Amino acid sequence: MKNFHFLYIAITCFLTGTGISFSQGDRCGSIQPFCAGTTEFVFQNSSRVNGNVARAESGPNYGCLETQPYPAWFYLQIEEPGNLDFQIRQTVNPDGSGALLDVDFIAWGPFQEEDAFCENTSLTAQNTIGCSFLPSAVETFSINNALRGEIYVVLITNFSEAAGYISLQQTNTSSPSAGETDCSIVNILGDNQKVCKNDVVELVAENVIATRYEWYVFDDVLNVFKLIPNESGDNYTVTETGLYKVITINGNTGTELEDEVLIEFFDLPVATTPKDLQICNSGNVAFFNLNLAREELLQNYLNTTEQFSLNFYASQANFENDSPISDPAAFESEDDQEIIATITNLGSGCSSLPVKFRLQIETPIPIEIAEITAVCIDLNGNLAGSISIGEDLGSNYSYEWTPFNDPDGDGIENPVYNIVQVPIEQNILVKITDLVTGCTKEFSTELKLFSPPQEVLVQIEGNDFENDFRVTGNAIGGIGGETSYEYQLDNGPWQTDPAFNNVAPGNHTISAREVNGCGNATSQQFRLIGYPRFFTPNSDGYNDTWNVVNDASNSISKVFIFDRFGKLLKQLNPSSGGWDGNFNGKAMIADDYWFLVEFKDPDSGAIREYSGNFSLIR
Numbered sequence: 001m002k003n004f005h006f007l008y009i010a011i012t013c014f015l016t017g018t019g020i021s022f023s024q025g026d027r028c029g030s031i032q033p034f035c036a037g038t039t040e041f042v043f044q045n046s047s048r049v050n051g052n053v054a055r056a057e058s059g060p061n062y063g064c065l066e067t068q069p070y071p072a073w074f075y076l077q078i079e080e081p082g083n084l085d086f087q088i089r090q091t092v093n094p095d096g097s098g099a100l101l102d103v104d105f106i107a108w109g110p111f112q113e114e115d116a117f118c119e120n121t122s123l124t125a126q127n128t129i130g131c132s133f134l135p136s137a138v139e140t141f142s143i144n145n146a147l148r149g150e151i152y153v154v155l156i157t158n159f160s161e162a163a164g165y166i167s168l169q170q171t172n173t174s175s176p177s178a179g180e181t182d183c184s185i186v187n188i189l190g191d192n193q194k195v196c197k198n199d200v201v202e203l204v205a206e207n208v209i210a211t212r213y214e215w216y217v218f219d220d221v222l223n224v225f226k227l228i229p230n231e232s233g234d235n236y237t238v239t240e241t242g243l244y245k246v247i248t249i250n251g252n253t254g255t256e257l258e259d260e261v262l263i264e265f266f267d268l269p270v271a272t273t274p275k276d277l278q279i280c281n282s283g284n285v286a287f288f289n290l291n292l293a294r295e296e297l298l299q300n301y302l303n304t305t306e307q308f309s310l311n312f313y314a315s316q317a318n319f320e321n322d323s324p325i326s327d328p329a330a331f332e333s334e335d336d337q338e339i340i341a342t343i344t345n346l347g348s349g350c351s352s353l354p355v356k357f358r359l360q361i362e363t364p365i366p367i368e369i370a371e372i373t374a375v376c377i378d379l380n381g382n383l384a385g386s387i388s389i390g391e392d393l394g395s396n397y398s399y400e401w402t403p404f405n406d407p408d409g410d411g412i413e414n415p416v417y418n419i420v421q422v423p424i425e426q427n428i429l430v431k432i433t434d435l436v437t438g439c440t441k442e443f444s445t446e447l448k449l450f451s452p453p454q455e456v457l458v459q460i461e462g463n464d465f466e467n468d469f470r471v472t473g474n475a476i477g478g479i480g481g482e483t484s485y486e487y488q489l490d491n492g493p494w495q496t497d498p499a500f501n502n503v504a505p506g507n508h509t510i511s512a513r514e515v516n517g518c519g520n521a522t523s524q525q526f527r528l529i530g531y532p533r534f535f536t537p538n539s540d541g542y543n544d545t546w547n548v549v550n551d552a553s554n555s556i557s558k559v560f561i562f563d564r565f566g567k568l569l570k571q572l573n574p575s576s577g578g579w580d581g582n583f584n585g586k587a588m589i590a591d592d593y594w595f596l597v598e599f600k601d602p603d604s605g606a607i608r609e610y611s612g613n614f615s616l617i618r
Helices: 005-015 290-297 316-320
Strands: 041-044 072-080 082-091 104-111 128-132 138-146 151-157 165-170 193-196 201-204 212-219 224-227 235-238 242-250 255-266 277-280 285-288 308-313 331-334 337-345 355-362 372-376 387-389 397-402 417-419 427-434 440-450 455-462 469-476 485-489 499-503 506-508 510-514 520-522 526-528 556-562 568-572 591-600 607-616
Touching: 104 138, 128 138, 151 165, 201 255, 235 242, 277 285, 277 290, 285 355, 290 308, 290 337, 308 316, 316 337, 331 355, 372 387, 455 510, 455 520, 455 526, 469 485, 469 510, 469 526, 485 499
Parallel strands: 193 255, 277 355, 372 440
Antiparallel strands: 041 165, 072 151, 082 138, 082 165, 104 128, 104 151, 201 235, 212 224, 212 242, 242 255, 285 331, 308 337, 337 355, 387 417, 397 427, 427 440, 455 469, 469 499, 485 510, 506 526, 510 520, 556 568, 556 591, 591 607
């Protein structure tokens, strides 16, 4: 017999308690499943403070329990066969600390699922496997050689009748011969669920032996569970958010089990279809950062605290197979690739319906600005004309110039940079942006001053017998910087080579200009007199006579030939056959001879002279 000093203390506590109701498993008919596992099962006890059932029901054989105050009924089922050792402990605090409270128990079994294990005929002395009425806060019992599927009933009583917590724990789980309890019986309806509105939730009362079921939904207004009419099967289809409860009733065993589950339906997030992503690239393949579409996809949620993840798919097949793009920040794509995207609410796990956009590879800015801009000045150092840099590409482009380029003061930089006075040499920078595609390009051009040549000098070289000349121009630089020139003979094409070959006899000019178009200069007119440098009067049919080459205008009127002493040997008509090397019927010796020609200047009409020498060879 126990020392009832503990009862006196319990009565004292009851007199000062609050009388809060506690009804978990206070009758065998409301017995609750228990799963040991590897963790400690802790629950608040029933006591004078919170219990409405002060004594267990009459009928069962309670064995050693002389009294059964504030009962808590549990049952367990064996999953793996073996030995199971249990410890029951009752303390003031849920972590096992504080004052120790006297706890007692009795266990019956084994039973099968079809047995009415809550009937008095089942809870007998013959079926008792453990019992303790010791004045202790810690009790132990064992189930030896338990078999799979067996059920055992445990009644725990609070002899102290004080408020506290009871722990029930299997203590030999690490033993190789330990059996295991079936934890699937504890959670009848499964875990709470967060469900997307396009899903269907079917609650099934699993792992229980019952002949009838009652389904309830919690009424938030009345703060009670309300019975759902006409629902008596083991499953119930849920279509709305709510706290649902099932009571499973076994008409054979007289037991009732209940479980609750919270089902929360969440709206599907709505993704906003983003604009097509565009990138500037001169090729047909480019890398895209798909995350740039994030803000548009989440347009509906920018002002909320909700968190979302994004998934991108390269094809409809990949979307259907849930195979998203692994690296959306650097996705290699061809032009006009279609991308499928969804957003997922991280709080609910719900994903949006898919939206689609395209990847487009855009042509870069359609303009080029030279690295050097020639600024033409005249020989007095003045600007030869205005200079314009850039091009107006239309209203879809913006411009950022350095130095700032807003001459009209409207706050918008002009597309063309105009230079109207001689600048100090400097760089001009511009960044051009395509406002539609987002393509940008930066240019830098260096301003350089150039001027035309001051004059052109001419050097003349001739060739024997070929009646042609090599003429070379030499431009004398102006006042600009490093300058290159190109040259023109008469009205012919411009060339960078200053030399002109095979120039025909006659009147000519050479012009030179700065290669950037900064003005030109022209030489004084010069005349080329064509003549052979020697002749061989040997009657072989080759170079037997000598004469000058007249031009098309026949401006040469007279030709005089002299020996080295200045003696006139012959006067020729340029249109005649020429001199045969004889004087007064006598052949002249091989020697150098001189000639003098008279010709009319085509510009002034004045008679001018030209002299030179040639050789007679025998």
